[in-house]
Amino acid sequence: xxxxxxxxxxxxxxxxxxxxxxxxxxxxxxxxxxxxxxxxxxxxxxxxxxxxxxxxxxxxxxxxxxxxxxxxxxxxxxxxxxxxxxxxxxxxxxxxxxxxxxxxxxxxxxxxxxxxxxxxxxxxxxxxxxxxxxxxxxxxxxxxxxxxxxxxxxxxxxxxxxxxxxxxxxxxxxxxxxxxxxxxxxxxxxxxxxxxxxxxxxxxxxxxxxxxxxxxxxxxxxxxxxxxxxxxxxxxxxxxxxxxxxxxxxx
Amino acid sequence: xxxxxxxxxxxxxxxxxxxxxxxxxxxxxxxxxxxxxxxxxxxxxxxxxxxxxxxxxxxxxxxxxxxxxxxxxxxxxxxxxxxxxxxxxxxxxxxxxxxxxxxxxxxxxxxxxxxxxxxxxxxxxxxxxxxxxxxxxxxxxxxxxxxxxxxxxxxxxxxxxxxxxxxxxxxxxxxxxxxxxxxxxxxxxxxxxxxxxxxxxxxxxxxxxxxxxxxxxxxxxxxxxxxxxxxxxxxxxxxxxxxxxxxxxxxxxxxxxxxxxxxxxxxxxxxxxxxxxxxxxxxxxxxxxxxxxxxxxxxxxxxxxxxxxxxxxxxxxxxxxxxxxxxx
Numbered sequence: 001x002x003x004x005x006x007x008x009x010x011x012x013x014x015x016x017x018x019x020x021x022x023x024x025x026x027x028x029x030x031x032x033x034x035x036x037x038x039x040x041x042x043x044x045x046x047x048x049x050x051x052x053x054x055x056x057x058x059x060x061x062x063x064x065x066x067x068x069x070x071x072x073x074x075x076x077x078x079x080x081x082x083x084x085x086x087x088x089x090x091x092x093x094x095x096x097x098x099x100x101x102x103x104x105x106x107x108x109x110x111x112x113x114x115x116x117x118x119x120x121x122x123x124x125x126x127x128x129x130x131x132x133x134x135x136x137x138x139x140x141x142x143x144x145x146x147x148x149x150x151x152x153x154x155x156x157x158x159x160x161x162x163x164x165x166x167x168x169x170x171x172x173x174x175x176x177x178x179x180x181x182x183x184x185x186x187x188x189x190x191x192x193x194x195x196x197x198x199x200x201x202x203x204x205x206x207x208x209x210x211x212x213x214x215x216x217x218x219x220x221x222x223x224x225x226x227x228x229x230x231x232x233x234x235x236x237x238x239x240x241x242x243x244x245x246x247x248x249x250x251x
Numbered sequence: 252x253x254x255x256x257x258x259x260x261x262x263x264x265x266x267x268x269x270x271x272x273x274x275x276x277x278x279x280x281x282x283x284x285x286x287x288x289x290x291x292x293x294x295x296x297x298x299x300x301x302x303x304x305x306x307x308x309x310x311x312x313x314x315x316x317x318x319x320x321x322x323x324x325x326x327x328x329x330x331x332x333x334x335x336x337x338x339x340x341x342x343x344x345x346x347x348x349x350x351x352x353x354x355x356x357x358x359x360x361x362x363x364x365x366x367x368x369x370x371x372x373x374x375x376x377x378x379x380x381x382x383x384x385x386x387x388x389x390x391x392x393x394x395x396x397x398x399x400x401x402x403x404x405x406x407x408x409x410x411x412x413x414x415x416x417x418x419x420x421x422x423x424x425x426x427x428x429x430x431x432x433x434x435x436x437x438x439x440x441x442x443x444x445x446x447x448x449x450x451x452x453x454x455x456x457x458x459x460x461x462x463x464x465x466x467x468x469x470x471x472x473x474x475x476x477x478x479x480x481x482x483x484x485x486x487x488x489x490x491x492x493x494x495x496x497x498x499x500x501x502x503x504x505x506x507x508x509x510x511x512x513x514x515x516x517x518x519x520x521x522x523x524x525x526x527x528x529x530x531x532x533x534x535x536x537x538x539x540x541x542x543x544x545x546x547x548x549x550x551x552x553x554x555x556x557x558x559x560x561x562x563x564x565x566x567x568x569x570x571x572x573x574x575x576x577x578x579x
Contacts, residue, residue, distance in 0.1 A: 074476030
């Protein structure tokens with residue numbers, strides 16, 4: 001059964017169509033990879049899936065229900081996301097940023113309980129960010145900040161995780177660490193939708209890959225088929241002889 | 252949390268000391284101990300002292316507390332919403348807009364007990380709406396552009412205030428300087444009593460939205476993701492900040508720098524979590540205004556300085572030092 005799905009979804013901004021009549025579903029416990037050129041609409045699709053954008057046409061469904069009928073807090077209890085973000089204002093520390101992930105679980109006055117702090121420590125340990133706890137965003141590298149946001153999303157303890165280029169700022173060790181965390185989350189039944197140019201990550205975890213080109217579905221299928229060199233070259237509008245990716249290493 | 256409680260104790264202690272000193276200081280000499288006793292139990296001091304302290308000086312001190320409290324919270328709220336350390340009700344033109352609304356109400360001659368506060372609130376809300384609209388339409392809503400739009404609107408509102416002041420009779424002119432420079436001279440229980448209740452209620456609403464302010468000041472999209480209805484929260488917070496500003500303008504005219512400087516000083520003490528900043532900034536703002544009023548009354552006695560002049564004299568060097576600290 002699909003936990004999230006797009007049904008004939010289009011999204012236009014300033015008169016231009018970013019997403020055009022897109023339909024696909026994500027089964028519970030699946031890892032779906034979104035692959036496509038820069039500007040193809042991958043981030044917009046993730047934002048539509050989390051209800052941060054409203055479709056111009058079509059519907060986004062969560063657990064079989066129109067996403068627009070959910071309250072924001074209800075969505076936050078079910079879906080977490082890791083996004084590429086602009087710099088942050090004021091001096092929030094890494095621990096305070098991770099604690100923001102607990103928001104949907106906090107009471108009326110939004111004070112954290114010892115359990116919330118325990119979860120924050122757990123996810124910071126898991127993402128190797130505990131030593132950054134007292135640092136502000138200005139005092140962290142892009143990769144460290146990325147891991148803090150991953151920790152914040154994990155602190156949300158939702159069943160669906162949306163990842164937008166999660167390895168883009170990570171070094172080799174931290175990318176491998178994230179891949180391991182993804183594996184552990186999937187063993188716990190987490191559903192993941194990941195937009196990435198990191199084909200190795202997609203090949204390793206994806207049960208399905210959706211290839212997007214100019215906001216439209218280019219191909220949907222098993223990773224080995226979808227990430228075929230000919231198909232990808234076509235989706236990215238490149239010549240096969242320009243291909244430099246080493247498929248052997250990807251695997 | 253230890254740092255927070257120590258900061259609260261220091262700000263609370265300063266406020267208490269400044270209030271007692273302010274109650275004791277004036278044309279008639281009253282000892283600090285007698286001033287304190289007159290507040291606690293009026294029968295324990297002579298009737299003249301009790302009258303001076305309870306009927307003349309106490310309303311003024313409470314007005315200064317309420318004004319400082321409200322200004323600091325409004326400034327904190329605007330800074331969090333706009334993610335800009337330069338934001339405050341004064342720099343955004345909200346104070347000038349509220350003063351414009353209040354003066355316009357008086358000039359038009361609208362009757363009713365709440366006509367001036369209503370005019371000030373309308374002026375405050377209209378200003379923030381215009382400033383946000385202009386910033387959005389002209390400069391793609393960057394927070395720095397919002398400050399720029401605020402500065403432009405402040406100039407316009409002050410020009411309009413000057414224009415209105417030329418229309419009133421010369422003998423009424425003195426009282427209208429109140430709207431420009433700020434003063435607690437007209438403080439009385441009849442006004443400050445109900446306003447204190449309004450400010451207390453608005454403070455509670457703000458406290459209930461402290462976490463929302465945290466998330467919004469990090470990133471609005473992140474706030475949405477973690478379950479906060481950003482549009483609704485921003486409407487509430489802009490409304491609260493504008494109402495706090497309107498209340499202050501009604502009570503004491505336009506007073507600058509409290510809303511700008513106090514939140515920064517409080518951040519230095521307890522960090523950026525608004526759940527801790529709200530009570531600390533409120534107490535610190537109140538203490539600053541009571542101290543400023545004391546200086547305004549005593550520095551050139553028997554003449555009285557406008558309190559806005561004193562807050563500017565204190566606020567500017569503090570802000571410059573904060574900027575230097577940030578620069579390093």
